Amino acid sequence: TVFFILRKKFNQVTFLHVYHHCTMFTLWWIxxxxxxxxxxxxxxxxxxxxxxxxxLYYGLASCGPKIQKYLWWKKYLTI
Incomplete structure (x- = not known):
């Protein structure tokens, strides 16, 4: 979340993203x-x-188009 804000990618800071990180922090603490x-x-x-x-996906995707053809498994991350 911090990196999205620092890069001014506010469209990636969705309610679900913030909710997930807030609840996970709370649940880990409990x-x-x-x-x-x-x-x-x-x-x-x-x-x-x-x-x-x-x-791992984000890191590989940032390596450029030569690597992206191997990232066929992206759709399975958001199931």
Whole structure:
């Protein structure tokens, strides 16, 4: 979110984007404070893995058109 704002890409700062980051911060804090371990780990881990794939895509996409033909899996990131 910070990088979008710094680059003046305000159209990418959607309600869903802000809502996701605000709720994830709150849920991580609650999970660490009161429900550490166990089932709370699954949701946090799944969210982290999705972000790893998402930023891998962003990194590869920024490498230019030669790499973009290998990014056929983009549509599966937003399912």
């Amino acid at each position: 999970g660490i404070k009161w429900v550490a371990g166990g089932q709370s780990f699954f949701g946090a881990h799944m969210n982290a893995m999705i972000h790893v794939l998402m930023y």
